[in-house]
Amino acid sequence: MLVYLIRRIAQAMLVIAVMATLVFFAVYAIGNPIDVLASPQADQIELAAISQRLGLDRPLWEQFGIFVWNALRGDLGTSFVYAEPAAKLILQRLPATFELAFTALAIAVFVGIPLGVYAGLNPDSLGGRSIMGGSILGFSLPNFWQGLMLILIFAVILGWFPAGGRGQTATVLGIESALFTLDGLKHLILPAMNLALFKMALVIRLARAGTREVALQDYVRFARAKGLSRSRIVGVHILKNILIPVVTILGLELGSMIAFAVVTETVFAYPGMGKLLIDSIGRLDRPIVVAYLMMTVVIFVVINLVVDIIYAAIDPRVRLSEVKG
Amino acid sequence: MSHPVLEVKNLSVSFGSREGALTAVNDISFHVDRGEVLGLVGESGSGKSVTGLAILGLIDAPGRIGANSSIRLDGQELVGMPEHELRRLRGRKLAMIFQDPMTTLNPVLRIDTQMIEAVTAHENVSERAARARAREALQRVGIPSPDERLLAYPHQFSGGMRQRVAIAIALLHRPALLVADEPTTALDVTIQAQIISEVQELASQTGTAMVWVTHDLSVVAGLADRVAVMYAGRIVEQGSVVDVLERPLHPYAHGLIGSVPSRNKRGSPLAQIPGMTPSLGRLPPGCAFHPRCPRATDICRGEWPEATAYPGGRTARCYHPHLENEVAA
Ligand SMILES: Nc1ncnc2c1ncn2[C@@H]1O[C@H](COP(=O)(O)OP(=O)(O)OP(=O)(O)O)[C@@H](O)[C@H]1O
Ligand code: SF4
Ligand SMILES: [Mg+2]
Numbered sequence: 001m002l003v004y005l006i007r008r009i010a011q012a013m014l015v016i017a018v019m020a021t022l023v024f025f026a027v028y029a030i031g032n033p034i035d036v037l038a039s040p041q042a043d044q045i046e047l048a049a050i051s052q053r054l055g056l057d058r059p060l061w062e063q064f065g066i067f068v069w070n071a072l073r074g075d076l077g078t079s080f081v082y083a084e085p086a087a088k089l090i091l092q093r094l095p096a097t098f099e100l101a102f103t104a105l106a107i108a109v110f111v112g113i114p115l116g117v118y119a120g121l122n123p124d125s126l127g128g129r130s131i132m133g134g135s136i137l138g139f140s141l142p143n144f145w146q147g148l149m150l151i152l153i154f155a156v157i158l159g160w161f162p163a164g165g166r167g168q169t170a171t172v173l174g175i176e177s178a179l180f181t182l183d184g185l186k187h188l189i190l191p192a193m194n195l196a197l198f199k200m201a202l203v204i205r206l207a208r209a210g211t212r213e214v215a216l217q218d219y220v221r222f223a224r225a226k227g228l229s230r231s232r233i234v235g236v237h238i239l240k241n242i243l244i245p246v247v248t249i250l251g252l253e254l255g256s257m258i259a260f261a262v263v264t265e266t267v268f269a270y271p272g273m274g275k276l277l278i279d280s281i282g283r284l285d286r287p288i289v290v291a292y293l294m295m296t297v298v299i300f301v302v303i304n305l306v307v308d309i310i311y312a313a314i315d316p317r318v319r320l321s322e323v324k325g
Numbered sequence: 326m327s328h329p330v331l332e333v334k335n336l337s338v339s340f341g342s343r344e345g346a347l348t349a350v351n352d353i354s355f356h357v358d359r360g361e362v363l364g365l366v367g368e369s370g371s372g373k374s375v376t377g378l379a380i381l382g383l384i385d386a387p388g389r390i391g392a393n394s395s396i397r398l399d400g401q402e403l404v405g406m407p408e409h410e411l412r413r414l415r416g417r418k419l420a421m422i423f424q425d426p427m428t429t430l431n432p433v434l435r436i437d438t439q440m441i442e443a444v445t446a447h448e449n450v451s452e453r454a455a456r457a458r459a460r461e462a463l464q465r466v467g468i469p470s471p472d473e474r475l476l477a478y479p480h481q482f483s484g485g486m487r488q489r490v491a492i493a494i495a496l497l498h499r500p501a502l503l504v505a506d507e508p509t510t511a512l513d514v515t516i517q518a519q520i521i522s523e524v525q526e527l528a529s530q531t532g533t534a535m536v537w538v539t540h541d542l543s544v545v546a547g548l549a550d551r552v553a554v555m556y557a558g559r560i561v562e563q564g565s566v567v568d569v570l571e572r573p574l575h576p577y578a579h580g581l582i583g584s585v586p587s588r589n590k591r592g593s594p595l596a597q598i599p600g601m602t603p604s605l606g607r608l609p610p611g612c613a614f615h616p617r618c619p620r621a622t623d624i625c626r627g628e629w630p631e632a633t634a635y636p637g638g639r640t641a642r643c644y645h646p647h648l649e650n651e652v653a654a
Binding site: 217218219221222223224225226227228229232236237240241244314315 | 378381383412413414415416417420421422423425428429430431432433434438442443446447491494495
């Protein structure tokens with residue numbers, strides 16, 4: 001297991017290094033931030049001064065060298081706009097996005113799995129068909145439109161929840177989070193639902209397909225022949241088997257939920273990392289964009305690693321072969 | 326006391342499909358007495374597994390049990406019994422083991438979990454007591470160091486060991502009847518023989534009667550008291566093992582056993598019969614065997630022959646049975 005871990009961590013480092021290079025040069029290609037940052041009336045001398053201050057006058061390879069050197073020391077650059085470290089700006093927004101992503105994940109899992117299992121056990125029933133129909137909608141309607149509809153129905157018409165923003169936070173056990181206040185939760189529900197809908201549709205499909213397949217297996221038949229109750233068969237024998245693909249996919253999707261909470265955060269004016277990214281792209285605030293992408297890569301890599309470990313924990317077959325290998 | 330352990334009467338099972346219902350098991354009747362072993366043989370698709378599943382009440386939609394069917398366990402009618410009552414019988418009075426030991430145990434649950442749940446499903450005992458029972462059951466089927474093996478996962482066992490675990494689970498509650506659906510087909514010959522003799526011994530200790538489904542006539546010869554031969558969902562001949570294997574009446578049974586000299590008959594697998602196994606959707610009219618039957622005449626193409634009784638408690642469904650085999654030699 002230890003050898004396996006070390007190998008996986010080495011792989012992860014390599015991925016991060018390659019991504020750093022790609023990200024830097026890709027962002028460099030987007031455009032010259034001077035055009036956006038400097039006032040239109042600025043003359044050549046002023047532009048040159050700004051360029052020099054931001055280090056934009058140096059050759060590309062030198063800028064890259066400085067970026068790598070600083071990144072290795074944990075410095076991802078200073079925002080052109082806010083004149084503060086980019087990493088700090090992003091980290092300030094991180095809790096809001098994490099709250100959103102994890103709440104959405106929880107909704108997707110705790111609603112999606114039961115619905116999917118039900119639909120898998122009763123594929124021809126009205127309930128089963130409705131669930132499938134709903135999941136097709138979840139897949140096919142654009143995410144921002146679903147968000148607008150949620151706002152329209154639950155915030156504007158019914159007035160149950162606020163239409164946007166992040167609510168009050170409270171500090172419990174040293175963690176500051178909006179999950180600990182009623183106001184925070186109220187603000188979180190709609191955007192989390194919005195972010196969850198697509199994943200929930202995915203979980204429903206995975207759980208349904210898994211259940212249909214597993215329900216036909218000999219071991220389920222044998223479990224019935226043993227005289228086990230239906231709840232035991234579904235809740236233990238079937239569920240444990242379908243969790244393997246669901247956890248794998250969801251783990252991978254968690255990364256994309258964090259990274260692409262962008263749309264939801266924009267629709268709900270939710271002050272997370274995604275919104276910061278969109279704003280920074282608009283202002284060509286290169287260090288923030290680079291830092292955001294780098295942090296996203298790291299988050300992805302870490303999540304993949306964790307998923308592999310969880311996967312090994314729930315599937316004894318993987319566990320054994322990895323220990324041997 | 327006078328009841329047989331299992332009495333099946335006019336059992337039919339059909340599977341609804343778009344083109345209409347396929348009758349996988351068609352009006353079969355048989356019984357199994359206390360401690361007796363009934364061998365159920367027939368080609369692939371003849372309805373053996375469906376019969377076994379029907380006995381346990383495990384036929385799922387779109388499968389349906391026919392209207393006049395009756396399955397009695399110790400005199401108690403199982404057809405139409407509510408699911409929660411059936412569940413109490415399954416695993417306790419009625420048990421089943423399956424063909425492929427690689428797939429009958431849940432791959433993600435430890436052996437102890439799978440055994441303990443089988444105990445506690447029917448008995449209100451502590452987890453400790455259930456574990457002790459599981460341990461003892463593993464020991465009985467010849468699994469060494471059971472304490473350690475209980476903590477293992479199925480993939481850590483060989484095929485033969487897994488089938489032993491399944492047998493241990495099936496016999497946990499000393500069931501009145503065990504349905505064994507080709508439990509040794511997937512195993513090596515030597516392991517087959519060991520397992521068969523172990524099951525035979527355990528079943529005789531617990532007084533368990535068995536319905537043993539197999540393709541292998543040598544297994545039937547060695548294990549069964551009586552045998553029923555299925556063809557296209559019907560039982561075409563049944564009787565004592567000696568009668569049916571040595572002196573078959575029905576041309577299909579005759580073909581199965583082949584023309585090998587009688588000394589070797591018992592040790593041989595089913596012989597190949599020329600022609601194709603008919604598909605259930607397109608059964609020929611009359612006796613479904615007639616396209617392949619060397620004795621077929623016009624009458625065979627009309628109606629299925631009724632089951633006719635012959636001396637020695639045997640029955641056969643045929644217009645032209647091998648009557649030279651009728652009397653005991
Ligand atoms: N769930 C089902 N749905 C539709 N048809 C089925 C189903 N289960 C079995 N059948 C049909 O019933 C017939 C009998 O199947 P069964 O499994 O009993 O055969 P078998 O005698 O056990 O064969 P084998 O020796 O291959 O195990 C087959 O034609 C099969 O296609
Ligand atoms: S009834 Fe006719 S066709 Fe059928 S087995 Fe007997 S002789 Fe052959
Ligand atoms: Mg079968």
